[in-house]
Amino acid sequence: MNKSKHHNRLLVELIRSEKWYYLASVVSVGFASYFMFLVPTIGKVVIDRVIDHPRLTTPGLIENLIQSVGGVDVLARNLWIAGLAIVAATVLAGLFMYLKDYLAAKACEGTVRDLRNRLYAHLHRLPEKYLGNADSGDILQRCTSDIDTLREFLTVQVMNIGRTVVLLCIMIPLMLAQSVAMSALSLVLLPVVFYFAWHFFGRIKVLFQEVEEAEGELTNIVQENLTGIRVVRAFARQAHECAKFEEKNHLYSELNYRLICMLANFWSLSDLLCLAQGGVLLIGGGWLVAHDQASMGTYFAFIGYTTILIWPIRQLGQELSEASKATVSIGRIQEILNVPEETDQEGSAQSGVTLSGRITFNDLSFGYDANKPVLRKLNFDIAAGETVAIVGPTGAGKSTIIRLLMRLYDYDMGSIRLDGQELFSIDRTTVRQHIGTLLQEPFLFSRSLRENIKFGRRQASDEDMFLSSNDASVHHTIQGFSRGYETVIGERGVSLSGGQKQRVTLSRTLLQDTPILILDDTLSAVDSVTERNIIQALHKKRGEQTLLIITHRISVCREADRILVMQNGGLSAQGSHEQLIDQPGFYRDLWGIQSGQNREFQTSLSNPVGKEHRSG
Ligand SMILES: Nc1ncnc2c1ncn2[C@@H]1O[C@H](COP(=O)(O)OP(=O)(O)OP(=O)(O)O)[C@@H](O)[C@H]1O
Numbered sequence: 001m002n003k004s005k006h007h008n009r010l011l012v013e014l015i016r017s018e019k020w021y022y023l024a025s026v027v028s029v030g031f032a033s034y035f036m037f038l039v040p041t042i043g044k045v046v047i048d049r050v051i052d053h054p055r056l057t058t059p060g061l062i063e064n065l066i067q068s069v070g071g072v073d074v075l076a077r078n079l080w081i082a083g084l085a086i087v088a089a090t091v092l093a094g095l096f097m098y099l100k101d102y103l104a105a106k107a108c109e110g111t112v113r114d115l116r117n118r119l120y121a122h123l124h125r126l127p128e129k130y131l132g133n134a135d136s137g138d139i140l141q142r143c144t145s146d147i148d149t150l151r152e153f154l155t156v157q158v159m160n161i162g163r164t165v166v167l168l169c170i171m172i173p174l175m176l177a178q179s180v181a182m183s184a185l186s187l188v189l190l191p192v193v194f195y196f197a198w199h200f201f202g203r204i205k206v207l208f209q210e211v212e213e214a215e216g217e218l219t220n221i222v223q224e225n226l227t228g229i230r231v232v233r234a235f236a237r238q239a240h241e242c243a244k245f246e247e248k249n250h251l252y253s254e255l256n257y258r259l260i261c262m263l264a265n266f267w268s269l270s271d272l273l274c275l276a277q278g279g280v281l282l283i284g285g286g287w288l289v290a291h292d293q294a295s296m297g298t299y300f301a302f303i304g305y306t307t308i309l310i311w312p313i314r315q316l317g318q319e320l321s322e323a324s325k326a327t328v329s330i331g332r333i334q335e336i337l338n339v340p341e342e343t344d345q346e347g348s349a350q351s352g353v354t355l356s357g358r359i360t361f362n363d364l365s366f367g368y369d370a371n372k373p374v375l376r377k378l379n380f381d382i383a384a385g386e387t388v389a390i391v392g393p394t395g396a397g398k399s400t401i402i403r404l405l406m407r408l409y410d411y412d413m414g415s416i417r418l419d420g421q422e423l424f425s426i427d428r429t430t431v432r433q434h435i436g437t438l439l440q441e442p443f444l445f446s447r448s449l450r451e452n453i454k455f456g457r458r459q460a461s462d463e464d465m466f467l468s469s470n471d472a473s474v475h476h477t478i479q480g481f482s483r484g485y486e487t488v489i490g491e492r493g494v495s496l497s498g499g500q501k502q503r504v505t506l507s508r509t510l511l512q513d514t515p516i517l518i519l520d521d522t523l524s525a526v527d528s529v530t531e532r533n534i535i536q537a538l539h540k541k542r543g544e545q546t547l548l549i550i551t552h553r554i555s556v557c558r559e560a561d562r563i564l565v566m567q568n569g570g571l572s573a574q575g576s577h578e579q580l581i582d583q584p585g586f587y588r589d590l591w592g593i594q595s596g597q598n599r600e601f602q603t604s605l606s607n608p609v610g611k612e613h614r615s616g
Pocket residue numbers: 132368369374392393394395396397398399400401440
């Protein structure tokens with residue numbers, strides 16, 4: 001109950017924004033209905049007044065109209081005038097129908113466009129906590145196919161329902177005014193036609209849903225296989241994947257076939273009902289005329305009225321039951337809109353501050369789930385301009401530190417300070433403008449390299465872009481491409497190697513030129529020489545920029561002023577390379593393995609048959 005109230009509110013809110021178009025469209029449909037009504041009515045006047053009873057008079061407007069063309073005799077000799085009037089009424093009805101469709105389309109497109117914009121802007125403001133757990137396919141569906149359902153609802157269903165209601169409201173009183181008995185005969189089966197359509201489409205809805213789900217599954221398989229086509233080929237699983245597709249495809253076409261059969265049954269049965277309504281009027285109306293209860297003209301006019309009314313009524317049953325599909329979609333869209341946004345302005349008292357880059361974690365505890373702590377009473381203090389390496393086993397919580405620093409997640413136990421100010425007192429935008437991060441999974445947009453690199457600083461000059469690319473050791477690689485910086489990245493950056501992608505994203509972050517720079521395992525896919533070049537380039541700003549490097553490589557740690565060793569969500573040791581290799585623990589083990597391997601490798605190169613040397 002409460003939920004549907006919410007849905008209605010969204011709908012009312014959306015419609016209200018284009019209310020004048022909707023209103024004008026309803027007025028147009030009113031005029032169109034009236035002119036439609038006139039067509040059989042003109043026929044009736046001609047039959048009754050001109051052909052049957054030329055001596056009588058008709059009160060009101062019609063008599064005036066007859067007089068204005070020169071009286072009944074003139075009209076009887078020039079029946080083409082009535083024909084012309086019928087054509088004129090039909091044309092006018094058509095024009096108003098066109099106007100209604102035009103206005104309705106404008107209103108609906110406006111409404112849907114606004115909703116799409118609103119939803120998209122909202123998505124960008126959803127908290128990471130929500131997005132991290134959400135199924136992106138589901139969100140995508142809500143933003144595309146649910147919006148489409150809503151669009152169809154507004155353009156087709158609401159408009160048709162509105163048109164039929166207006167038509168009924170205008171025609172039924174006018175019909176009743178002419179003959180109650182004839183009206184009863186014309187309308188008797190209409191409720192049955194309506195109920196049959198409404199009931200049928202209500203029942204078939206389940207099947208419609210099954211068809212849609214089957215279609216969704218098919219799309220999913222295709223999408224997943226396209227994204228993972230290399231994996232499928234690498235594991236030689238094409239046949240298996242095709243078989244899986246065939247199975248779903250079979251189900252989909254089976255369901256579609258059932259749907260088509262049921263629809264065919266419906267249309268033929270409801271055609272029969274509509275024709276039966278015509279039959280009732282023909283027989284009953286004929287009897288009334290034969291017994292002088294109604295005029296020939298009235299009989300003629302009512303046959304026309306029934307024809308105008310019956311098809312929209314049959315449609316009305318279908319539209320009403322299909323409208324419930326739209327309420328499901330509206331509910332799904334509303335659900336996303338109801339998720340509270342993360343506000344940039346939180347802590348806006350501090351917006352616009354300039355930070356020098358000191359980072360302090362004090363007794364910080366944090367877990368993505370409240371009962372599963374990832375960081376446990378973490379303490380460290382990084383001075384502005386310091387270069388710090390963070391090492392630790394996988395899952396220790398290293399990337400979590402970045403997510404907290406970027407204010408992607410909020411913490412509630414302990415404190416994080418930037419330049420001595422509590423992090424959540426500084427607004428999110430300011431925080432993110434001061435911290436350049438290179439995330440563990442490099443992501444590039446399917447745009448040109450130039451656009452990708454200038455993503456964080458659009459107004460940057462080309463010289464700055466070349467400099468940052470040079471520092472990221474990717475400038476020469478890019479210049480080697482035939483289109484240079486204009487090269488457009490294929491989907492998911494397919495046309496670049498893993499190491500190239502890492503370096504392009506590094507260039508993008510370097511160009512941002514922030515007082516704090518955090519690299520999360522960024523150099524994992526580059527060779528040792530490139531790694532050395534990049535580290536040297538980063539050192540150009542040593543002392544001016546706080547640099548946090550999360551890494552698994554001892555060679556990177558050696559260059560840092562200090563190394564933090566993270567284990568199990570806390571610091572297990574910290575110090576310089578020399579200090580840490582002097583004490584037993586994770587770092588010394590890591591160094592032992594990496595330097596040991598190097599030594600073995602070098603020994604085997606210089607002395608292929610040689611003996612093994614090992615030193616602590
Ligand atoms: N969005 C999330 N929701 C719930 N748990 C998460 C989420 N992201 C990470 N975790 C969990 O938090 C823990 C720490 O993850 P984190 O990504 O910080 O590790 P890490 O130290 O960066 O590891 P790696 O070296 O593999 O990158 C892991 O146990 C992980 O399963």
